[in-house]
Amino acid sequence: MSFLTSLALLVGLLAAAPLAAHLLRRRRADVITLPTASLLVKTPPTVRRRSALEDRALLAVRVLSILLLALLGATPFVSCSHLALARKDGASVAMVLVVDDSMSMRARGADGKTRFDRAKSAALDLARAAEPGDSFAIVLAGSPARIALAPTTDLKAAESAIVALVASDRSTDLDAALSLASDLLSDARQIDKRAVLLSDLADANVAGPVLDVPESISLWYPIADLESKLVPNCGIIAANRLADRVTVGVACSQEATAARQVRLIAVGKTEPIATAELLPGATSVTFDVASDLESELDAFLEGGDAIAEDDAAPVVPAASGMAIGVVSDAAATRVQTGGRPPVEQALTALELGSTVRSLTSAPEHEADLTPLAGLILDDPPGLTPEERGAIKKWVERGGLLLIGLGPRASTAPLGAGFGDLVPGVVRFTSGGPKGAKPQACAFFGESAEALTELAPRGRTSLEPDALEGAETLCLFSDDRPFLIKRPMGRGAVFVSLLPFDLETSDLPLRPAFLALLDRFVEAARGKGSSRDVSAGQAFAFPGAPEVAGDLMTIGSKDPIRLLPNKVAGSVRVDAARIGRYRFVIAGEPDVRFAHVAESELNLSPRLLAPRSKDASLGGEARKLDISAHLALALLGLLVIELAVRALSAGRAASEKTAASV
C-alpha cells in the first residue's frame, strides 16, 4: 500500500470525530441554576431520549459519510483482490475452465473455504470480468472428465453454469480433462486460447507426464496456492460385511501417522455398535457383529483430517459385492503345476476387484445366481432344464454368462443341452485352423496378435440358430467364429468355441485369455451388475425400461433425487457422491453403494508445465474503480441526513405546539 493510499485511508480515522463529539455532548448534561429548583419534581427525560435516538441516526450517517469519503479518496490507489486475465492486445479470448470437482478439492484451507469453493470463486471472477466476444466452456476434471458447458459466448449462461457447479466425491482425471479442453479450444476462432486449470493437481499420478496442453493453447494455472499440500488424510475406501464380520478398509496419506478410531454405527442411530482402533500403518479393521443384525451400517473414521467427507462410508453387505461364479471341472482342466483350474487362477491374478466363487455345478435356482455379476461355465457337460431355466432368467435380468464350449459340451446327455443360451447342437471336431484373425478380434485389443499362434487340437462349431443375432467378437483364421456374444434380455451370453482347458488348446496360457476375462469382468461391471463402485463410476441398467432412485449420503436424512441418463439405450446413473443409492428397477427395489476411490487419498500434486504460471497470463490483483458507487452512496447518505433532520424538526415543532397548548 502506497503512502498516498495510507494517507487517504487515514482520513477514515476522522470518523471518530463525530463519535467523540456525540459522546462529549451526551456527557455534558445541561445544568441550570434555579433557586426555585426545590419546587420542581423529577420527570423522565422523554424528549431528550428521543433526541438522542435521532442523534444516533445522524451520528451513523456522518460516520459512514466520513468513511466513504476516505475510501473515495483512496479509490484510485486501492487494489481489490480479483482474479482477471491479461489479454493480448485486448483481443477476445476463448477460455475453457477446467474445474476440478474431485474429492480432494473438498480439503479446507486456513480460511475455512474448500479448494472447490476457491476454484468456483475464481471461475466466477473470470466469467464476470469477461468481455463481449469471449467464449467460455467448462470442463469438470472429476473422473470421468466431462463437459459441463459447451463453448458459448453467452456470458450470463457461463456465470449461471459456474454457480450451479457442486463438489463431488469423484476421483481425478486431469489428463482427460485437459484433453477435452484442448479439443474444445481447437475449434475456437479466437487467437488467444486459454485452458484455465482450477485444480489442486492431486490426481494420484505423480509419476505421470507433466500436465500440459498443445503449444497453440495457453495453459494457465491462476491460483498457485490451490496446489495440494501434503497433509495428513485418511479415508474409508471399502466397508464390507460378510455374515457376522465387517471389514473396513482404510487408506491414508503418508503424512497421516496418528492412530484413528473406526466406528460402526447403524443408520439413523448415533451410538456406535462397535469401535476399534486403527493403528498407524494398518489398512483395515475387522469388527464382529451379531449375525442377525439387520440394520444397515455406516463406518466412520473419527478424528479430523484434511477432508472430512471421505471419513465415512456405507457398509456393503456381502451379497452386494461383485462376484464372478466359475464352474470348472478341476479334474478335466487340471494344470501340470497343480492348483485351481486355469480360469480361476487367471481371474485371481487379474485382481479385478471381484470375488471369484468356485461352484461345483451350475446353480439350479435363480436366487443362487442373484449375488453373481457374471458366471463362467468351462466346457460344461450340458445343462439340466432347471439350470437352463435359472440361468436364462438371470441373464435376462442383467447377468453375463461366459461359456467355453469343448468336447464335454458336445457330448452332453440327451435333454441336457444349452437351450436358448446356445441354440442348436454343439459339435466338437478335432483339428482346425491355426490361430485367429487379429484384425477380426479387436475385442482382445493388443492381445489379439498373439492369437495368430493359437494351435487348438480341435474346436466347437455351432448351428446357424446360435449365430443368429449374435455379435461375432473374434474369428478363426478360416473365418469361422471363435468368440460370439448373444444378447439376451438385459444380459448377454459370451460363447467361446474353445474351452478353457490346456488339453484342447493353449488359449489359457495366452494373454488374450486374460484379455477375455478382463473384458468380461469389465462388461459385468459396466452392466451395472456391480453394486459397489468408486465415486465417479456409473450404475448401468441396460434393458431396464424404467429406473428411479434416491441417494442417501452418509449422515443425511434427506434423500437426493437421482436423475438417470439414457446412453445408447442403456439407463445409467452417475455415482458422484459417497452413499447408498436406492433404486427401483421395474418395480423391484435395489440398493447400491459408492465409496471413495483409493487414488483420491493421494494428495501429492502432479507436475505442471512451468508456462502455466506465467504472470503475463493474468493474476489475482486488479485495480477496481468504485468511485461512482461511492459517490452515489454519499449522495444517498446526504439525502438520509436531510430526511432525519426534517423529521426531527417536524417533531420539535409539534412538541412545541403541544407544549404551548
Place this chain on the structure above:
Amino acid sequence: MVSSVAKKRACYKANVAAKKRPDPFSPYLSDWGVFAPLRLRAQTIAEGVYAGMHRSVRKGAGVEFGGQRPYVSGDDLRFVDKRSLLRHGRLMIREFETETDRALWLVVDATASMAFKGSGPGSKYPFAALCAAALGRVALASGDPVGLVVLGGDGARALPAASGREAFERMVWTLSAIDPSGDWTARQSDIGDSLAPIHARARRGSTIVLFSDLIDLPEGTRSQFGALATRGRRTFAVQVLSPEEITLPFEHHARFQSLEGGVVVDADPSAARAHYQSRLAALREEWSSDLIGRGGALVTASTSNDPVKIVRALLLGIGGARA
C-alpha cells in the same frame, strides 16, 4: 431527603461551575444592573410614589375625634359618650386619633438565592434593596423612623429605627455594601436572632416589611415573621422573583440545581411546568393567607417589573390594611 454531604457536594459543584464559565444565571455574582446606583434610584422611585401622610391607627386618647364605637367591658369609662347615652340610651365610647411616629422596619433577604439574576435587568437582591430603600425614603419623608434588618449576606448588620436624612444614607450604604450569600435553609436560629431587634424595639403601630424570594428560607420563618405582628404591629412581605422563576421558560430536559439547600433535580420543564407553577402558587397562598390573617399582605414582584409600581402597591397595601 438529601444528605448534608450531598448538599455540600452540590454546592461545591455549583460554585466550581459558576467560576468556570460566565453564566447569565450565575448565582453568586450579584448584578445590580439598572438598579444602581441605589441611592439615586431609590430617591427617584420615592418621588414617583404617592407620599401621603400616615394616619395613626392607634385610637384612644388624642386630640382629634376619631369616631364612636360600642362599649365593651374594660373600656375606660372616661371616654363614654354621655350625650349619646342620654339621647339614645346606649353606651358608646368616643375615640380620638393621635399623630404618632410609626416606625417602618425593613427586613431584606440577602441569602444566596437572592443573587440570582436570570433574564431580568438585575439580580433579585438589588431589586429588593431598591424597593426597600425607596419605601424607607418615603417613610423617612413622612417623619417615620426606619429600621433595617438584613438576613444573610456578607457584612450584614441591623440598623435601629431612626429618622432623618442620615438614616436614609446609612440604610442605602448598608444595603449597597452587601453581597448576597449564605445558605439559610437550615438556620432557624439565625432567623430568630435576626428578627430579635424588631421584637425588642418595634413599637406599637410599627410596620414590618420583608423583601425576599420566600424560597429556601429555614423552616418556621413564616411563623417567626408572623409572630412580629403583635402589639399593634403589622407585617407585609414582598416576594421578589426573576422572570424565569415565575414562568419556568426552559424547553429541554436539564438538571436544575438550587443555590441553597443543595437541591438537584433532573426534570423536563415542559412536563414539570404546570406542577411547578401550582407549587409556587401554593407557596404564595400560604404566605398571603398568613399575612392577611395578621392584618398584613403579600405583594409579588418580578425583577422585570417597575419598582415604582411595587412600592406603590406596597404603600396601598399598608394603607388599606390600616383603614
